Amino acid sequence: MLGGFITVFDLFVVNVAIPSLQADLGAGFAEIGLVIAGYELAFGVLLIAGGRLGDRYGRRRLFVLGMLGFAAASLLCGVAPDATSLIVARFLQGATGAILFPQVYALLRVLYDDAGRRRAFGLLGMTLGLAAIAGQVFGGLIVESDLFGLGWRVVFLINLPIGLAAACFSNAIPESRTPDADAVDWIGIGLATLGLTLMLVPLLEGPNTGWPLWTWGCFALSTLTLAIFLAWERSLVHRNGAPAIDLKLFANRRFALGMIVVLAIYSTATSLFLCFALLVQSGLGLTPFEAGSLFAPASIGFVAASLTAPRLVRRFGDHAIAGGALIYAAGILWLVVKVGGLAGPDDAWSLLPALVVFGFGQGLSMTPLLNLVIGFVEERHAGMAAGIVSTMQQVGGAFGVAVVGIFFVRLLAEHPAGGEPGVDRYAAAFSGAMLYNLSAVLIAAVLILWIAGARRA
Known part of the structure; x- marks a missing residue:
């Protein structure tokens, strides 16, 4: 439950912290957009890899690694000196969340019988809903309270005790794995991540910079990279490999x-x-x-x-x-x-x-x-x-x-000059x-x- 809570909480808590974060770091819309989109992009493209890693090497082991990694990335977010550092830390946070989150579903699926699974997934659904509400209400209270003079940084630093506690108590979870699970298609995942990043960055930066030539170059490279990704996935299928996405x-x-x-x-x-x-x-x-x-x-x-x-x-x-x-x-x-x-x-x-x-x-x-x-x-x-x-x-x-x-x-830019x-x-x-x-x-x-x-x- 903690694994599910912490990943969804961080998806929502950033929204109420964004204006404070923007003022403190002097970030524009493109930077705060990447703070949010970077987390979702890394989380999304690595979810399948996270599930396969858990199947192959142990779901409890990957749960612990994901929790500790998420806590470490949250620390980097909390101490980020500028917007660029925060964007990188959020990308890492999304990546570790993708290692953590699939283990929650997989463990609940393999540890219980049908009746137990229905109860467990019901509790998980309630937990994720409460995480969304807490991310907004409790997160807003944290930012406004300005604990220890840290302001918005506490919304990330609070993940440290949660992550460490979950990792310490994880011995209560029986280990499970599927030794013959599919291998991870790291080349396909890398191509997908690069292609989508090359698309998102100019979409966020273009409105601020007047759509210079480099933005269109990124779009062209994104199209080429995603085409290579599709070709790679097809070739893996023909070679009886395990593609990231079965086309x-x-x-x-x-x-x-x-x-x-x-x-x-x-x-x-x-x-x-x-x-x-x-x-x-x-x-x-x-x-x-x-x-x-x-x-x-x-x-x-x-x-x-x-x-x-x-x-x-x-x-x-x-x-x-x-x-x-x-x-x-x-x-x-x-x-x-x-x-x-x-x-x-x-x-x-x-x-x-x-x-x-x-x-x-x-x-x-x-x-x-x-x-x-x-x-x-x-x-x-x-x-x-x-x-x-x-x-x-x-x-x-x-x-x-x-x-x-x-x-x-x-x-937003269409306001009176100087005002x-x-x-x-x-x-x-x-x-x-x-x-x-x-x-x-x-x-x-x-x-x-x-x-x-x-x-x-």
């Missing part, structure tokens, strides 16, 4: 479309959290604790919808997932409309109803979506499909931050950036309906 799964049209849905809908979550944190803290002047408390009801709505979703899907089928996406879109649209009328910090609490609808729609669409997509493949490929889906979740989050940043930075952007500029930047999120969720809803119709046929 044959994408021959299944419903699975391929499902991947587009996952990428689209998960690209909207992290980007909204980031823009919302900047709106309410830098724009409206809310404290980190107030900002986290304001957004917490959205997480509560997410948890409530996640618990309700299985019953709704059993009753209404896949259309319930599409309905959840439409509710999610309605929540985003409601937020955009309400944000346009904000004048000061007291107005922020008028956003609560829209945030609850947003969170409920998000949980109703995201939670059953993963089971839907994995269900399109044969059972013998379920493990690989789950790994690809998890990777696409994280890559989607990083991609969304990069794309939304293009709109947010441009709109600092106020509430109206942050509101305009948030609303303009959320048009991407709204479009992505609506496209996802249409594709889910199409998939549902194809499945019935």
